[in-house]
Amino acid sequence: MTILGSVAAWLTDPANWTGPGGIPIRLAQHIGISVASLAIGAAIALPAGLWIGHTRRGVRLAINLANLGRAVPSLAAIGILVPFTVLIDPEAGFKVYPTLIAMVLLAVPPILVNSYAGISEVDPDLVESARGMGLRERQILSAVEIPIALPVIIGGLRSATVQVVATATLGAIYGLGALGSFIVEGSAQRDDAKLFGGVVLVALLALTSEGLLGLLQRRLTSPGLRFAAR
Amino acid sequence: MIDWGWLLDHVGAILGRTVQHIELTAIALVVGFALSFLMALLSLRRPGVYTIVSGLAGIFFTIPSYAMFAAFVAFTGLSILTAEIPLVLYTFVIFIRNMVVGLQSVPRDVSEAAEGLGFTTRQRLIRVEIPLAIPLVMAGLRLASVSTIGLVTITSILGDSFGGLGFFITERPFFATEVLVGAIGSILLALGADVLFARLQRRLTPWSQVGRARTGDGLPRSTDRPVPA
Numbered sequence: 529m530t531i532l533g534s535v536a537a538w539l540t541d542p543a544n545w546t547g548p549g550g551i552p553i554r555l556a557q558h559i560g561i562s563v564a565s566l567a568i569g570a571a572i573a574l575p576a577g578l579w580i581g582h583t584r585r586g587v588r589l590a591i592n593l594a595n596l597g598r599a600v601p602s603l604a605a606i607g608i609l610v611p612f613t614v615l616i617d618p619e620a621g622f623k624v625y626p627t628l629i630a631m632v633l634l635a636v637p638p639i640l641v642n643s644y645a646g647i648s649e650v651d652p653d654l655v656e657s658a659r660g661m662g663l664r665e666r667q668i669l670s671a672v673e674i675p676i677a678l679p680v681i682i683g684g685l686r687s688a689t690v691q692v693v694a695t696a697t698l699g700a701i702y703g704l705g706a707l708g709s710f711i712v713e714g715s716a717q718r719d720d721a722k723l724f725g726g727v728v729l730v731a732l733l734a735l736t737s738e739g740l741l742g743l744l745q746r747r748l749t750s751p752g753l754r755f756a757a758r
Numbered sequence: 759m760i761d762w763g764w765l766l767d768h769v770g771a772i773l774g775r776t777v778q779h780i781e782l783t784a785i786a787l788v789v790g791f792a793l794s795f796l797m798a799l800l801s802l803r804r805p806g807v808y809t810i811v812s813g814l815a816g817i818f819f820t821i822p823s824y825a826m827f828a829a830f831v832a833f834t835g836l837s838i839l840t841a842e843i844p845l846v847l848y849t850f851v852i853f854i855r856n857m858v859v860g861l862q863s864v865p866r867d868v869s870e871a872a873e874g875l876g877f878t879t880r881q882r883l884i885r886v887e888i889p890l891a892i893p894l895v896m897a898g899l900r901l902a903s904v905s906t907i908g909l910v911t912i913t914s915i916l917g918d919s920f921g922g923l924g925f926f927i928t929e930r931p932f933f934a935t936e937v938l939v940g941a942i943g944s945i946l947l948a949l950g951a952d953v954l955f956a957r958l959q960r961r962l963t964p965w966s967q968v969g970r971a972r973t974g975d976g977l978p979r980s981t982d983r984p985v986p987a
């Protein structure tokens with residue numbers, strides 16, 4: 529029980545809520561780098577996934593890329609970049625670039641797979657009838673395929689978010705900052721209150737972001753699909 | 759760029775770390791599999807248990823592994839338990855869902871046929887439900903092995919006695935040769951496990967290939983399930 533009390537004391541201590549190493553700044557760093565890498569990852573993976581799903585071209589390449597991406601441990605993704613990025617910039621090349629690049633690379637596979645799998649799972653009869661009604665290919669994608677596939681596409685974003693938030697935590701080992709720093713410092717200083725405070729904050733951020741995307745996923749499911757699911 | 763001298767001097771260490779990596783992974787897979795099998799059987803009898811277990815498991819799944827490992831240091835020190843408890847929790851989550859869904863996915867006409875043949879509950883479990891759950895269970899094994907191999911690298915934060923090939927990633931972050939050995943080695947292990955279990959899956963369930971050849975388009979199914987990281 530004493531550990532719970534000291535963690536609560538650490539989390540509510542005003543001193544931990546100020547300064548460059550305070551909770552607000554590190555939380556903002558964590559959210560900032562996560563959102564940035566998700567946005568870059570989505571900008572790459574979403575158009576590619578939609579195109580592959582619609583045209584069924586490059587499916588094998590996408591499958592292989594996704595399988596490869598899943599097999600890359602996040603620590604390996606960061607670590608493998610460090611010796612090279614430090615040559616570009618000794619400071620940011622160690623603390624920021626490797627983790628950021630790894631986060632983008634790890635965000636791509638789930639978004640790519642879900643966007644093309646979502647599109648290719650759309651009932652071919654629907655696509656055919658849309659084509660018969662005279663819709664252009666682009667209109668078929670935007671008016672038929674994307675709305676139906678949207679829950680699946682958001683599901684990919686959700687998986688990517690879990691990956692990205694966890695990888696940002698790992699970046700603290702390389703001095704990234706963000707919420708993982710409390711864990712790194714807590715274990716180095718044998719300060720259990722700080723360590724567990726960090727663990728609680730990281731867990732809360734992961735659970736909240738996953739929950740919010742789950743909510744979005746349900747919101748963006750078209751009413752027609754919701755009815756069909758029943 | 760590559761320091762061949764270091765590589766030659768460390769062949770033994772690299773093999774040793776590879777074995778350690780496989781050991782840490784295997785323990786987590788075996789213990790997680792056994793625990794989730796027991797829990798899956800219990801869940802078949804009491805669905806309420808499954809609701810609670812899967813809810814808790816979903817929460818564990820989302821928590822970053824680095825935070826989990828660091829948290830357990832406070833309770834179990836820098837011991838093998840600290841490495842294995844989070845690893846087992848993650849494999850448990852992957853297995854339990856696939857097992858329960860697999861065991862419950864027996865088509866109604868099949869279970870009615872089993873009943874008509876006079877099967878007892880136990881016979882039905884062993885001769886009908888478990889065999890039909892194999893494809894999903896194997897898919898779970900494949901996912902769990904790949905994700906555990908990734909997570910084992912992070913146990914290198916627990917000191918020199920852990921980490922498997924991950925040890926080489928964190929020992930000297932600027933020494934490209936060593937980092938490459940750790941990173942590429944762990945990626946190859948994960949890819950190897952993926953291929954191995956995919957083959958085993960096909961071997962164990964030849965019937966599912968027939969169905970796939972007839973109806974499948976070869977596209978992998980979408981998933982909204984995150985992989986622990």
